[in-house]
Each structure stands twice: as structure tokens, then as C-alpha cells.
Amino acid sequence: MASEGLAGALASVLAGQGSSVHSCDSAPAGEPPAPVRLRKNVCYVVLAVFLSEQDEVLLIQEAKRECRGSWYLPAGRMEPGETIVEALQREVKEEAGLHCEPETLLSVEERGPSWVRFVFLARPTGGILKTSKEADAESLQAAWYPRTSLPTPLRAHDILHLVELAAQYRQQARHPLILPQELPCDLVCQRLVATFTSSAQTVWVLVGTVGMPHLPVTACGLDPMEQRGGMKMAVLRLLQECLTLHHLVVEIKGLLGLQHLGRDHSDGICLNVLVTVAFRSPGIQDEPPKVRGENFSWWKVMEEDLQSQLLQRLQGSSVVPVNR
Numbered sequence: 605m606a607s608e609g610l611a612g613a614l615a616s617v618l619a620g621q622g623s624s625v626h627s628c629d630s631a632p633a634g635e636p637p638a639p640v641r642l643r644k645n646v647c648y649v650v651l652a653v654f655l656s657e658q659d660e661v662l663l664i665q666e667a668k669r670e671c672r673g674s675w676y677l678p679a680g681r682m683e684p685g686e687t688i689v690e691a692l693q694r695e696v697k698e699e700a701g702l703h704c705e706p707e708t709l710l711s712v713e714e715r716g717p718s719w720v721r722f723v724f725l726a727r728p729t730g731g732i733l734k735t736s737k738e739a740d741a742e743s744l745q746a747a748w749y750p751r752t753s754l755p756t757p758l759r760a761h762d763i764l765h766l767v768e769l770a771a772q773y774r775q776q777a778r779h780p781l782i783l784p785q786e787l788p789c790d791l792v793c794q795r796l797v798a799t800f801t802s803s804a805q806t807v808w809v810l811v812g813t814v815g816m817p818h819l820p821v822t823a824c825g826l827d828p829m830e831q832r833g834g835m836k837m838a839v840l841r842l843l844q845e846c847l848t849l850h851h852l853v854v855e856i857k858g859l860l861g862l863q864h865l866g867r868d869h870s871d872g873i874c875l876n877v878l879v880t881v882a883f884r885s886p887g888i889q890d891e892p893p894k895v896r897g898e899n900f901s902w903w904k905v906m907e908e909d910l911q912s913q914l915l916q917r918l919q920g921s922s923v924v925p926v927n928r
């Protein structure tokens with residue numbers, strides 16, 4: 605049962621799905637994680653990159669006092685009770701006048717677990733482009749500009765990298781289309797697909813063994829003290845509970861998917877992260893590193909299809925980048 609269950613869980617995560625999360629294997633020491641409340645202890649932001657067939661980018665002109673007149677991509681803070689995609693569609697309608705559908709996540713950015721920005725490649729599906737006649741508190745107007753000559757001033761130059769990501773994805777999709785799965789999560793957490801690949805290209809995945817074998821979940825603290833090092837520290841904290849990290853190289857490759865619901869006060873998110881663990885010394889790596897304690901173990905992926913999917917994702921870095 606364990607192997608079929610794990611294979612099913614891994615296949616679901618590799619397909620960009622996953623499952624809701626109500627508990628974790630590892631959390632910051634001390635108090636249990638505070639309940640996640642949007643606009644109280646977490647801020648989620650959505651941002652859309654529209655790239656036309658003529659290589660033009662949709663920008664909006666900001667109306668806020670602190671950045672009035674500057675140009676930015678349609679973006680905004682999520683409101684309690686909405687899903688990530690609903691927030692994206694609301695912000696694009698408010699700021700650009702257009703209806704839209706997300707195509708895929710392009711990037712997830714985090715400044716610690718209490719500020720996460722979801723960046724989407726999106727396509728317009730209707731509506732009327734907002735002109736200066738419709739200027740309001742949300743934006744002054746929206747307009748398409750050639751990607752190679754964007755207007756100035758920009759509100760912030762962080763969008764240049766995001767526009768480039770969109771152009772690269774349009775040119776060659778490095779990962780499958782990945783969209784948030786609307787599943788409840790009580791925490792801001794990460795589900796790990798932590799892999800060890802042997803010289804013979806056999807893949808092991810670290811699994812939690814408390815209860816039914818499962819992909820481990822690490823919760824991220826939300827108070828300022830626990831946020832140092834961002835969400836990467838939460839991954840390392842879980843791994844150091846069972847591995848001796850000083851002779852290993854740990855790399856967070858990126859996202860295989862994410863879960864969030866937003867309704868019924870379940871404001872948490874679960875990021876499914878692909879992680880590699882390798883020995884620092886380049887010698888023969890036939891077996892994964894020893895695991896300390898009883899709470900985790902290595903599971904050798906025997907299903908050929910799963911193994912080849914994992915190797916393809918690992919070798920191609922076929923994941924949504926996480927920018928910390």
C-alpha cells in the first residue's frame with residue numbers, strides 16, 4: 605500500500621496537482637504556527653504578463669500617489685475569500701479593463717513566508733482596454749507597448765525580468781502549464797519532492813514515515829523572527845532533522861505546483877518544491893545519504909514512468925522558478 609500510495613502522491617504532484625494540507629512534519633520551534641490570515645499575517649500578490657503575438661506587453665499606468673504616472677504590469681494584493689486566479693482576474697479587470705485567463709505560473713517570488721507574489725502568463729479573453737477617460741483610483745489607463753521599448757518611468761524595474769521570463773516561455777516552454785490547485789491549506793508550507801539521483805540514474809525520494817508514508821511538509825513560521833532566510837530555510841530545517849547536511853549539496857530547483865483555496869478562512873498555501881540532494885564530494889554516488897531517526901526514509905522510485913518523469917524534470921529544470 606505504501607508504495608502505491610507514494611507513487612500516486614508523487615504522480616499527482618508531478619502532474620501539477622497535489623492535495624490539501626492540514627499538518628506538517630517540521631515547523632519552527634516553539635509556538636505552533638499562527639493561523640494564516642490574509643492581510644493580517646500574510647500578503648499575497650498577483651501579477652499578469654500579457655505578451656501579444658506582435659511581441660507587445662500590456663502595461664498599466666499607476667494612479668497611486670506614491671507612484672502616480674509610472675507604468676507597471678497589472679498587479680495587486682489578494683483579498684480575503686478569493687482564489688489566486690479570481691484575484692488575478694479582478695486586478696486585470698480593475699487596472700486594464702480586460703477579462704483574462706491565466707495560461708501558467710511563470711514565477712513565484714517570496715520575501716519570507718508572509719509576502720508571496722504569483723506571476724502569471726495570461727491571455728486576454730474580452731473586455732475593453734482602459735483608456736485615460738476611464739482613469740480611476742485603480743489605474744490611469746492601460747496600453748500595449750513593444751517589449752523592446754517599454755515606456756518610462758516604470759514603477760519598479762523588477763518587471764523587466766518577468767517580461768523576459770514570459771518571452772522565453774513563449775519561445776520555449778521550459779515547464780508544463782502549471783496553475784494553482786484550489787485546495788485548502790491551513791499553513792504557509794512546502795511539500796518536498798527531495799530527490800537523490802545515483803550515478804546509475806536511479807532516483808530516491810525522501811518520505812515522511814510518521815503515519816502513512818507521505819511526501820514531507822515543512823511549515824514556515826510567520827512571525828518576523830522565524831522569517832529569516834525565507835522559505836528556503838524551512839526546507840533546510842526539515843532536511844537537517846534527518847540528514848547531515850555539511851557533506852551534502854541541497855538545491856531547490858523550483859515549483860512543481862501549488863495549492864491554495866482562500867475560501868472558509870483557509871488562507872494557507874502549499875508550494876510543491878523539487879529539491880535535489882547530492883554528496884559534496886564527486887565520488888561514486890550509488891546510495892542516498894544515511895537518514896537519521898525514524899521520521900523519514902528514502903523511497904526508491906521503481907515505477908519506470910515516474911522515474912523517467914522525475915529525471916526529465918530534474919535534468920531539464922522543468923519547474924516554475926522560485927525567486928527569493
Ligand SMILES: C[C@@](O)(CCOP(=O)(O)OP(=O)(O)O)CC(=O)O
Pocket residue numbers: 649679680681682695721
Ligand atoms: C505589491 C507590488 O507587487 C505591486 C502590486 O501591488 P499594488 O500596489 O498594485 O496593489 P493594488 O493596489 O492591490 O493593485 C509591488 C511590490 O513592491 O510588492
Ligand SMILES: [Mg+2]
Pocket residue numbers: 678679680681699
Ligand atoms: Mg496594482
